[in-house]
Amino acid sequence: xxxxxxxxxxxxxxxxxxxxxxxxxxxxxxxxxxxxxxxxxxxxxxxxxxxxxxxxxxxxxxxxxxxxxxxxxxxxxxxxxxxxxxxxxxxxxxxxxxxxxxxxxxxxxxxxxxxxxxxxxxxxxxxxxxxxxxxxxxxxxxxxxxxxxxxxxxxxxxxxxxxxxxxxxxxxxxxxxxxxxxxxxxxxxxxxxxxxxxxxxxxxxxxxxxxxxxxxxxxxxxxxxxxxxxxxxxxxxxxxxxxxxxxxxxxxxxxxxxxxxxxxxxxxxxxxxxxxxxxxxxxxxxxxxxxxxxxxxxxxxxxxxxxxxxxxxxxxxxxxxxxxxxxxxxxxxxxxxxxxxxxxxxxxxxxxxxxxxxxxxxxxxxxxxxxxxxxxxxxxxxxxxxxxxxxxxxxxxxxxxxxxxxxxxxxxxxxxxxxxxxxxxxxxxxxxxxxxxxxxxxx
Numbered sequence: 216x217x218x219x220x221x222x223x224x225x226x227x228x229x230x231x232x233x234x235x236x237x238x239x240x241x242x243x244x245x246x247x248x249x250x251x252x253x254x255x256x257x258x259x260x261x262x263x264x265x266x267x268x269x270x271x272x273x274x275x276x277x278x279x280x281x282x283x284x285x286x287x288x289x290x291x292x293x294x295x296x297x298x299x300x301x302x303x304x305x306x307x308x309x310x311x312x313x314x315x316x317x318x319x320x321x322x323x324x325x326x327x328x329x330x331x332x333x334x335x336x337x338x339x340x341x342x343x344x345x346x347x348x349x350x351x352x353x354x355x356x357x358x359x360x361x362x363x364x365x366x367x368x369x370x371x372x373x374x375x376x377x378x379x380x381x382x383x384x385x386x387x388x389x390x391x392x393x394x395x396x397x398x399x400x401x402x403x404x405x406x407x408x409x410x411x412x413x414x415x416x417x418x419x420x421x422x423x424x425x426x427x428x429x430x431x432x433x434x435x436x437x438x439x440x441x442x443x444x445x446x447x448x449x450x451x452x453x454x455x456x457x458x459x460x461x462x463x464x465x466x467x468x469x470x471x472x473x474x475x476x477x478x479x480x481x482x483x484x485x486x487x488x489x490x491x492x493x494x495x496x497x498x499x500x501x502x503x504x505x506x507x508x509x510x511x512x513x514x515x516x517x518x519x520x521x522x523x524x525x526x527x528x529x530x531x532x533x534x535x536x537x538x539x540x541x542x543x544x545x546x547x548x549x550x551x552x553x554x555x556x557x558x559x560x561x562x563x564x565x566x567x568x569x570x571x572x573x574x575x576x577x578x579x580x581x582x583x584x585x586x587x588x589x590x591x592x593x594x595x596x597x598x599x600x601x602x603x604x605x606x607x608x609x610x611x612x613x614x615x616x617x618x619x620x621x622x623x624x625x626x627x628x629x630x631x632x633x634x635x636x637x638x639x640x641x642x643x644x645x646x647x648x649x650x651x652x653x654x655x656x657x658x
Contacts, residue, residue, distance in 0.1 A: 218316055219237065219245065220317070220322055222235070222318035222322075223307075224293070229300060231298055232296070235294040237293070238290070239290065240290060241313070242290040243292065245315060253277075256281050257278065259277070260277055267312055272305045272309060273306070276294075276295035278295070286327055287326040288327060288331070334365050334638035335638055336362075337361070339594070340361070343594065348478065349473050349476055350476035351426050351478070352427065352477070355426045355594060356594075364598070367416075371409060371412065371605075372635065372638075376631070378406060382402055382620050406609060406627075413602055413609065414606060417599065417603060417606065419593065422584070422585055423595075424596065424599075425584075429480040430477060430511070431480045432510065432577070434446060436514055437516075439486065440526075442484065444539075444564035446468065446481055448564045449470075449472065449573075467482050474582075475579065475585075484506065514527060516536065518541060518551060518561075527551070532556025533580070534558075536551070538560065541563050542563035542566055542568060543563075558576055597637075601637045606630075612627045
């Protein structure tokens with residue numbers, strides 16, 4: 216942490232303005248050397264920027280952020296120069312010649328974390344905000360970056376420290392007059408509340424991960440039902456090959472869409488039938504697996520020739536049934552009924568008739584399932600794993616609370632550490648502080 220680092224903070228390549236950020240103990244001296252006396256903190260100043268030999272690099276804005284009131288918590292400086300590659304390269308050479316080194320990936324945020332400017336969940340939220348491509352992703356990332364998850368986890372952490380204080384008080388100081396008998400019994404209700412809270416947090420149908428990675432919609436049905444045509448119609452481009460030959464689609468074809476402000480992965484799958492060869496058999500297997508794992512299934516039926524389509528049996532409540540090729544006549548659409556809880560649509564994918572109603576329903580369904588709710592969502596597998604481990608330890612602690620408070624305390628310790636791994640904060644001294652302040656032990 217003693218080295219001073221620098222990096223291009225704006226996008227690489229030719230641009231109107233480039234921002235080069237510097238952080239570390241030499242940031243102020245480097246700013247003085249290249250741009251004259253540093254400006255007032257957090258005030259932009261127009262300066263001549265020159266290398267140590269006096270050769271002018273550019274004229275631009277410079278800013279000075281003395282630590283700890285900076286992004287990283289260290290002394291920081293910024294150079295806002297013209298965004299030509301030659302200008303940026305010359306500035307980088309001048310900073311290197313002054314003894315600074317290029318930053319590694321994520322090093323500025325890492326230093327912010329190490330200096331308690333943010334916790335791990337906020338750092339991850341920042342990364343997600345930079346990568347956000349949809350409104351839903353932006354909203355979730357911004358909430359996480361501004362501490363929504365941290366606040367929830369710190370609340371649970373504080374409650375666990377209270378439980379540990381009660382248990383440690385009975386275990387370590389059983390003969391003290393000011394420690395009530397059977398103090399561990401008071402930990403039961405808080406543990407029950409925590410277990411319920413963690414369980415509800417986990418039981419969210421992976422909403423946060425779906426916002427980050429994409430909500431998967433699988434198109435399933437018999438060969439030549441029009442799945443590829445529907446995919447192309449929804450994607451507004453020819454993403455999948457369409458022919459009259461049954462079994463044209465052998466593997467899964469995916470396109471990414473934005474519906475209701477959220478990322479959606481639309482997956483066209485192989486036609487479901489008795490396979491004619493080994494390759495088609497593998498395609499059918501993959502289609503069934505994708506349909507099983509998808510967040511939503513659209514069963515596509517060719518109503519010009521199908522009256523009792525087997526695909527209907529694979530749909531679940533909340534899925535959709537698309538009666539396609541209504542423009543060709545043939546079998547009556549009324550003969551194909553949707554199961555209870557399955558939305559039913561009549562359309563012609565090749566002409567677009569009936570498509571808007573399906574698109575509106577898809578957007579509303581995705582938005583309803585992924586929209587932000589009162590509690591912040593788990594956005595990464597790391598979060599889910601840590602909360603799951605903490606829940607397992609708290610459940611084990613609750614079982615041992617009455618007959619073995621020592622073992623219960625050990626399980627609560629493990630549950631607390633699992634939660635602390637989420638934010639990167641681990642401080643066992645908090646437990647002792649709570650014991651002595653609440654129970655007056657030691658006088």
